[in-house]
Amino acid sequence: MNQQLRIITRDQHTVSRKAISPNALRVLYRLHEAGHSAFLVGGAVRDLIAGIQPKDFDVATDATPEQVRALFRNCRLIGRRFRLAHVVFGREIIEVATFRASSDDGSGDREVHDDGRVLRDNVYGSIEEDAVRRDFTANALYYNIADFSIHDYIGGFDDVIGRRMRMIGDAETRYREDPVRMLRAVRLSSKLGFTIADDTAAPIASLASLLLQAAPARLFDECLKLFLSGHAVASFEGLERHGLLAVLFPETAKALASNRSGALRRMVIAGLAGTDARVAADEPVSPAFLFAVLLWPAYCRSLAQLEGQGMHAAEAQRRAADRVTLHLTQVVALPRRFSLPMQEIWLLQPRFAQRKRTGRFIAHPRFRAAFDFLKLRERASPNHAGDVAYWTDLYSGMPHPPESQDDDEGGEEQPRSPRRRRRRS
Ligand code: ATP
Numbered sequence: 514m515n516q517q518l519r520i521i522t523r524d525q526h527t528v529s530r531k532a533i534s535p536n537a538l539r540v541l542y543r544l545h546e547a548g549h550s551a552f553l554v555g556g557a558v559r560d561l562i563a564g565i566q567p568k569d570f571d572v573a574t575d576a577t578p579e580q581v582r583a584l585f586r587n588c589r590l591i592g593r594r595f596r597l598a599h600v601v602f603g604r605e606i607i608e609v610a611t612f613r614a615s616s617d618d619g620s621g622d623r624e625v626h627d628d629g630r631v632l633r634d635n636v637y638g639s640i641e642e643d644a645v646r647r648d649f650t651a652n653a654l655y656y657n658i659a660d661f662s663i664h665d666y667i668g669g670f671d672d673v674i675g676r677r678m679r680m681i682g683d684a685e686t687r688y689r690e691d692p693v694r695m696l697r698a699v700r701l702s703s704k705l706g707f708t709i710a711d712d713t714a715a716p717i718a719s720l721a722s723l724l725l726q727a728a729p730a731r732l733f734d735e736c737l738k739l740f741l742s743g744h745a746v747a748s749f750e751g752l753e754r755h756g757l758l759a760v761l762f763p764e765t766a767k768a769l770a771s772n773r774s775g776a777l778r779r780m781v782i783a784g785l786a787g788t789d790a791r792v793a794a795d796e797p798v799s800p801a802f803l804f805a806v807l808l809w810p811a812y813c814r815s816l817a818q819l820e821g822q823g824m825h826a827a828e829a830q831r832r833a834a835d836r837v838t839l840h841l842t843q844v845v846a847l848p849r850r851f852s853l854p855m856q857e858i859w860l861l862q863p864r865f866a867q868r869k870r871t872g873r874f875i876a877h878p879r880f881r882a883a884f885d886f887l888k889l890r891e892r893a894s895p896n897h898a899g900d901v902a903y904w905t906d907l908y909s910g911m912p913h914p915p916e917s918q919d920d921d922e923g924g925e926e927q928p929r930s931p932r933r934r935r936r937r938s
């Protein structure tokens with residue numbers, strides 16, 4: 514691995530302080546004035562070079578967490594074995610990490626397991642060591658507040674300019690250490706419109722099943738980032754292309770493969786495109802609705818099997834919903850506050866064909882989400898056009914709250930920005 518430091522001076526790059534959060538600049542300057550090295554690092558530097566406004570700003574320094582705390586009143590230390598400093602400015606948190614050696618999956622304390630997975634990581638190190646333990650070259654760039662240059666130890670600058678995700682070191686080894694990196698490769702390339710370098714992409718298909726070793730809670734976090742950050746369609750297609758969909762959502766993948774008309778796939782893509790449009794318009798998006806879309810093919814498949822065994826429709830619907838939820842939550846830890854409304858969205862679908870006790874149905878807390886869902890189904894197959902027209906007429910004649918994917922969930926249930934979720938503490 515080439516670990517020659519390349520310094521890209523201020524006149525050779527486009528990263529401007531105007532695009533950096535004032536709070537991050539404050540932290541960088543304070544560290545620098547106190548005699549420490551201070552760099553903006555990770556996704557923020559990558560995004561700034563690529564011309565994207567970063568969602569959060571991380572700082573790396575040679576100061577220890579205790580030294581950082583001594584400099585900032587608004588600072589708390591988190592993490593047990595590996596300590597990180599959070600400098601808090603109202604709702605914005607600047608994460609300050611001391612350079613560290615060895616590998617990291619962003620989820621906290623690590624130590625190495627027999628099969629190569631890294632399970633503990635708590636050694637301070639040099640900036641070079643800090644660079645190589647990161648995942649992709651594009652994520653290993655350091656913006657130096659001392660002279661506004663970018664320090665590049667592994668060729669990340671050329672990769673960002675060439676719009677490539679390239680794994681640092683041997684890709685297969687790094688995926689074995691932390692299988693979630695396979696999802697990160699797909700997610701970041703979808704978000705940034707980057708390609709995945711050939712030798713970074715090649716091992717994914719055969720290692721995909723290692724994802725099942727990752728903590729279900731981490732996979733849930735990663736799913737929110739994949740599908741609720743405005744690039745859900747690209748993420749979905751990337752997961753399909755690299756064989757990861759069949760591991761994350763196996764029953765959905767099987768149902769899509771056997772659905773010859775393509776209606777199920779059109780429905781899923783329409784749902785994800787709708788989610789992307791809502792994110793672009795700054796409208797709220799709900800994990801319950803998202804997972805209802807992603808697992809609808811699995812639900813339909815399970816329902817058809819149970820009905821094929823002669824089960825009564827209502828019973829088969831409940832059983833199918835439970836079965837799909839159970840299988841999903843073994844892999845992805847979807848919390849109950851999302852899985853229950855997800856099931857309700859499915860179980861309310863037959864209600865639209867009934868056209869009775871309409872006022873009561875419209876007043877149902879999940880009516881709006883279920884109706885949005887029916888409209889997606891109609892986009893994929895014409896069967897539901899009559900129902901959509903009927904309920905649109907009824908609904909538009911009534912006073913109702915403003916549109917939302919989940920009217921009743923209120924502020925508390927709106928997902929936090931997935932990017933701000935840190936599982937390191
Ligand atoms: P975004 O914030 O757009 O989701 P990001 O690259 O900033 O992308 P974070 O999860 O915020 O992702 O991680 C910050 C940095 O930590 C990354 O840029 C990378 O350098 C490092 N990192 C995160 N996860 C891993 C991992 N699984 N393995 C190695 N390094 C990682």
Ligand code: MG
Nearest residue numbers: 555556557569
């Ligand atoms: Mg980030």
